[in-house]
Amino acid sequence: MANSIWTIEEFTCPGCGMNYTATKEDHTEQHSGSFKCSICNGVVHTWSGHHHFFGWTAVKTRPPVFGRRWAGVEW
């Protein structure tokens, strides 16, 4: 089996503050892609390089009120 390294990374949607985790896998070849939020359809993360992200999972750890604060673009 290939000696691939997987790491879990966390991302926060800039649109609605939803948190996601994704598994990052290192590749020898170039990959590019993007992940869109399933709530607000905003782009959570885009990547290109010698890695790939998969297994996107929504994390529901924060109550909605707290999530709003994270989205805080209303000044």
Ligand SMILES: [Zn+2]
């Ligand atoms: Zn969102």
